[in-house]
Amino acid sequence: MIRISTIFVAICMVLVAASLGMVLYAMAGISGSESAIVALTALTFMILYNAVSIRLRDRSEAGSQITDLSRGTADLARQVAEFGRRLAAVEGKVVSVNSTSQDRIQSVIGEINELGTLVKQLASSVATHEDMLSAPPQLVPVTTAAPAISPPAPMPARDMPTQAPDIRPERLLSVAGAEAGTLAASTPVALASTTASSRNAAQLAAVVRSAIAESRIDIYLQPMVTLPQRKVRFYEAMTRLRDDKDQVIVADEFIDAAETSGLMGQIDHTVMLRCMQVLRRLMVRNKDVGVFCNVAASTLSHAATFADCIDFLEANRALAPSFVLEFKQSTFRNLGPIESEHLAALAQRGYRFSIDHVTDLRIEPRELADRGVRFIKVPAALLLDPQQNSNTDIHPADLSDLLGRFGIDLIAERIEGERAVVDLLDFDVRFGQGFLFAAPRPLRPETPVTGNLPATPDKASQSSNGSVRPARNEPPKNDPPRTTGNAALARRATTGPN
Template identity: 70%
Template sequence: MIRISTIFIAICMVLVAASLGLILYSMAGISGSESAIVALTALTFLILYNAVSMRLRDRTDVGGQIADLSRGTADLARQVAEFGRRLAAVEGRVVSANSAGADRIQAVVGEINELGSLVKQLATTVATHEDQLAAASAATPPAARPEHDPPKPLPDEDRSVVLPPTVVAPKAVTTNSAPSHSQTQVLAAVRNAVEENRIDIYLQPMVTLPQRKVRFYEAVTRLRDERDQILAAEDFIAVAEVAGLIGRIDHMVMLRCVQVLRRLLVRNKDVGVFCNVAAATLASTATFSQCLDFLEANRALAPSLVLEFKQATFRNLGPTEIEHLAALAQRGYRFSIDHVTDLRIEPRELADRGVRYIKVPAALLLDPKQTSTSDIHPSDLSDLLGRFGIDLIAERIEGERAVVDLLDYDVRFGQGFLFAPPRPLRPEGASANGGAPSTKGQESRIAESEAASVEVAAIDLPARASGNAALARRLGGPG
């Protein structure tokens, strides 16, 4: 748009030119045409003068703007240079910090590797001493040997697991094994033990490696006949399955496991109990329904109660067993597999069915023949199972040398007589019997189990100690 000043100047120039022409016409006596020519000529000069003056003024303004722009550009360049110097300083500090952190990490890794080497050397030394003691014991004359070897003491981390005398069956402890029984005698003993509630629970700890802290307990079932002689599981399981009594036994064992687990969780929230379940119980709809009702009522304990099945059971699952496993998994219960006879394992399929633990005998893991017979090297089994959320537990560990080899296999948990044998545990005054609760009497049965759980003997877990502290205690000796 044309500015008002420009319009005003144009009007003034027209007035000046017209006034000049009028003056010449009226006072100088010049004709009208000549006066008009003079007026137009004056107007033209005025227009040219105004145009030239405006051009010079605009040129002066553009020069000032260019100078201002140059000063702004220079200021911006100085600021960019300052930011560049600051960024370079920050990058230098970051590089220095990363270098220092890498040095610290390398130092820590070196210390950890050195500590691992010391632990392995210590374990090797202990294994050598054990072999020497075994050789010395073998050279001892038979008359100088005791009739029965005393129970092996627990490691330092597990010596606080002491059962009061009120919960140990004296005759069961002193009687190591029952004499040979016929099938009829075993069946009669099993029936009487179930009817008279002579079912004992033995607890064997599972420890972390190499710290040897107690993480789980396995509930091992034992029956006592009328003379309080012990029947191990391998002696009566087959007979009980044929007689249809295994379901009642499993139900009673589940009840005892829940009682023990409740008492353990009062002292340590990170402990768990493994409870064995027979294949016949899983396959029987009636028996499983009773067990499922009880587990449903105690589903708050599902994260800490692990149900254990044999490898053969998982390899021969039928539609009924699959449905029952799915019902347990839906209620939050996790599974474990034991009695593993080979390492042909499909971890993805097992994880989908709810398996979170696999117990493999240490001898099987360390057997060189497994390298050629299995699809994976035993040393890689722990990592493979870990990718699917399954922990590998090495069981039946009886020597320190096996522990050293298992550490190279990255096995995190161990179980065996090296750490602690199964110890008897039996509630005093508990009215827990093997009768399967009916749906109507479920509340009273749960209340009864709660009352019985209060009378289960306290099991003190070992004090928490770091691997370095345990190593220091072993190096210091018994003193």
């Protein structure tokens, strides 16, 4: 496209040539044809001059651009050369580092092989000694008359079961006053359990209905402690009913009758209310404490009952991080569409779940974590059972680490001996619960939570699954011999993976 300046120059040259011709025609007396020739000649010279000047100017500009381009190309070449030099230096360093790393890895592999040989030798020695210790002693035949066998001496006082330690700095819940502080001596739990088991389903349903109507629903609290510090971190609320004679009925005995009669929802709603009150009082003194509240499967599946519970939980969702809803393992394995929807509604409101009554270790942690499960309670006897090594895909010693990768904490329950605690520490279990630490203690509706109950089990208390706890004056049970955690690790090192 022709530039405006070029057009303007052309017009000016035409005007100058025409003006020259008119001046020569008017002033010099030259004829019109001659003045036109002169004007045309002047215009031609001006056009030639303009073209030559433009060509010279363009050539000078092109030369300067070429010079600038060559200068930039030289700078780029210098930069590329510098980058090449630096890249060569980096490659040299990488090669030297790789060679050094290979040397170190080879030395570490050699040390690991030596350690493996030593561990196998140690494992063989330990297994041999353990087999010698666990083998029954051989009886030596006696030819003479056997001496009279005297009756066994009574157990020394030092071998009797001692009082469970007082868990500090957080001491357990207490019930103020003698009326609500301990179980009445006239109504032992063993007698209550025997009486309740003698009732049929209809009588149990009537007792449950009467207990609900007359507010004879009791809450028992049992602490869960951290291991090995034994610091109280959570409390589990256990439901007990009392009949018209104040005999205690444990959960395992009245749940079936309550679910058949459609009364389990009312019991769970009452227990949630009481647990929330307990949690509020506990959090006044300690913000890190939590309460586990058991919920039945029938409550989760019944739409009307669940609506009342979720309305209450929605009103108290500020305490959701410290209020854990606990379900049975069978409940989670048999979730239907309605139960899954209700469970998701609770998870959306920030509530966390726990699984108890675990009967086997076939656990899918990813699926449970997606549903909102944050705790799994496994009996200590199940974790320490050697048969679980062959019945599950993962060794029980690795279960805590596997669950921890999905944000789930493992709680060992029903711990009743110090030896079990030592073995569980080898399994990296963080929380424990059982009569070794404290027995479930009753909490009355009218009793304030003061937080200074000694962690001492009663003489006749019941475990979380409803079994009767032996009296304090009975001798302790002799645990069957089993492989300890270190010996089991040594044996696995010797035999190798299955």
